[in-house]
Amino acid sequence: MAEYTLKINGKSYTTNAPEDMPLLWVLRDLLELRGTKFGCGAGLCGACTVHLEGAAIRSCSFPVSAVGSQAITTIEGLSENGDHPLQKAWQEHGVPQCGYCQTGQIMNAAALLKQNPKPSETEVEKAMQGNLCRCGTYTRIKSAILSVSND
């Protein structure tokens, strides 16, 4: 067990956790930030995607001890009122079905656009391949991302 002070969504949180505890469970269980989802616990589905210094990481496979002073952004902090261009596009395109995978999808897409504001269709597919959607919303995810990048 050790004490960690984490920078999350521009705020500072202090918590006690074993060093091997994945960031996912720190967020969900210790800090009650439950917008980040558990899907596989093994880096295979992307449901747990958050940003570490703006880059997408799988929080289920990222131990809290490796965070250090790096800034974390979760879906709760992506925008003030859920109005990030991608969050708006997600609604305009009616992307979500059950919605469970979508916070991970949005976080992954936001990191992609930060890196590559005008991705091609193939680049979107490649960047999003780690994010599973069992409801099968892929075609709408893609058009939502492309609509934002074309704006």
Next chain:
Amino acid sequence: MKYAKDNIQEIKADVFKPSRRDFLKAGSLLSGGLALGVSFWSCDSKGAKTALFEPNVYLTIGTDGIVTIMAHRTEMGQGIRTSLPLVLADELGADWEKVNIEQALADEKYGDQNTDGSYSIRMFYKPFREAGATARQMLVRAAAAKWKVNEDECSTAKSEVLHTASGKSISFGELVEDASKLEVPEASEIQLKAVEDFELIGKATPIVDGHNIASGKAVYGIDAAVEGMKIAVVKRCPVVGGSVVSFDAEKAKAIPGVLEVIEIKGPGLPATLSKPLSGVAVIAENTWAAIKGREALEVEWDLGPNATYDSDQQIAELKESVKKKGTDRRVRGNFTQAKASAKKVIEHTYVAPHLAHATMEPPAALAVVKDGKCEVWAPTQNPQGARDVLAEELGMEKGNITIHVTLLGGGFGRKSKPDFIVEAALLAKESGYPVKVTWTREDDIHHDYFHALSVQRVVATIDSQNKLSGWNHHIAYPSISATTDTSVLQPSVGEMMLGAIDFAYQVPAIQIETHDAKSHLRVGWLRSVRNIPQAYAICTMLDEVAEARGMDPVQNILDLLGEDQNLTFAEEITDGGYPNYGESIEDYPWETARMKAVIKKVAEDANWGRKLPSGSALGFAAHKSFLTYVACIVEVKVNGSSVEIPNVYYALDCGTGVNTDRIKSQFEGGAQFAASFALKSAITFKEGRVVQNNFDGYEIIRMPESPKNIHVHIMESTAKPTGVGEPPVPPFAPALANAIYAATGKRIYEMPMKW
């Protein structure tokens, strides 16, 4: 017992009461009035709540004008929290933007809440229209009395009653008190809106949860939390039917944060559709501690009689047994003669593996058991069923059990079983803590209620007139019914109804037979259920029949459907009847004209017959399920052993389309769901255990390989609405296989597909 005579709804009814049938027997909502002793349509019983107008259990209007509509069905991605309330809102004339949607608790007063079988809209479209129209009429009556005008000069819109002649308007809120004093009109007095007056029905309405989902605020079962809550992770017996011999909790308890280690007794065999598996739970302060605690836990198992089960071996055995004479399930004419006089005989065996649901949200539920009461938050497809099972397991009156239905991170049939909810409740009772059980992905893949493997053999004969003269379909798979009765060895009528005994084509000799297939796992139902392997065998074989007849595959099917007619084949079914998804064939006939129409439409939309570059091709399949007519064309581009799917075309007839956007999204998702099992997914068992562990071994389709464009055409119709959650799934895989054949010349008889 060889096979069960129940249909799919009755299988569930064995476990979960009240069944949909009981509900329907109680009469229509309006005329029956009573369902299980609770009035649906009461203006009394308001007591202190005189400030509310509650003309029925689905609707309240406050003096502030807020219209609240109950969502009593479970939301799992199909959009039902939006699509059913909008039906009521449309009839009422409510301002949809301001309607408040409230998720109902488990309660018989709402009628059937078992969200399954693609029947929410089918079952509740009319009652919800009537519920809205009744309230509208009462509000209009109150306004007309106030204004001293005729009721039929008044209408409603945007949560107001309007009198067009005088230009007067009054908000619903201002009418609440007067309307509450009125008698509820008789069914015969109720006037439903004319189709052309619909504001919401038949249009595309965004889901009400869109913003919450996109901003991470949506609450799923796994997100439920109460003060003092602990997390449980359970080590379950790796073989179905096994049990705990002993366990050593010491090392688990040494993990910081672990609080308790508790055994959960399983039912042994039959495994049942409701009880937890035998296992040992680790309760901890948080999920990670519970996971680590479980890793450290030592359990000795008695693996029971299924410990030698090998699914590959079962497939090999079934391939042999389907060659023999089976149990006749439907017979028309004389197949033996048809075969003897055939010019050509085509025969193939079709194999499909076990599948897991793999909902993105694994099973999870929170329970608090205190002072003789139980309160649960759970992602359940069947809230009343879960409550009944909990009452039994906890030895509690139903009235002391409250079930809050969260959003479901996917259901697909998995979350109609309450086993994980029972786990949470038993652990909460035993430990005294509020307990949330969380299944890891490995748990989910190892311990699902699986979609069972299937082996089917079809023999098709073509006569000297170049007609399809005989059809002999042999079917073997472990039955869902075996999960509650291990002596069941063959598919039930309900399973055979799902695209096998309803074989719709004009063939003089039909013989459909089933064979023994013992179940060694928990078999459940997965989105479209047995339609998956049955449609695969039929629709790929018919593609070969077309080729053998020298006909275009689409023309072949149109030809085989014959004249426009309503099919009746009930008397050919050996168990005396065709269940027709629980509806009478008079109310929901099998209309070949509607099937032909969707086929022609999809062929037109896909520009069937168009020239494509080498390696690319189109494939076609049509399949009716859950009373909805669907035709599908898949375009492929084959590169060696991989395939791209640039386009999928669907045309469907689901009667009245309520929310066109959600119908389309169900078809888009249905294609992707089917693409997963067609190309990727398989569960295998060795020594009684599931071999796959997570999304590396049990793969589902990912964006780069997924169908790129999915075009969905909804036929214009005013017929009674039918479901759309499951019907897109069955025809996709055979259409894909037929396309790959057209591109490569290779027929595919096994899923996941290889060529």
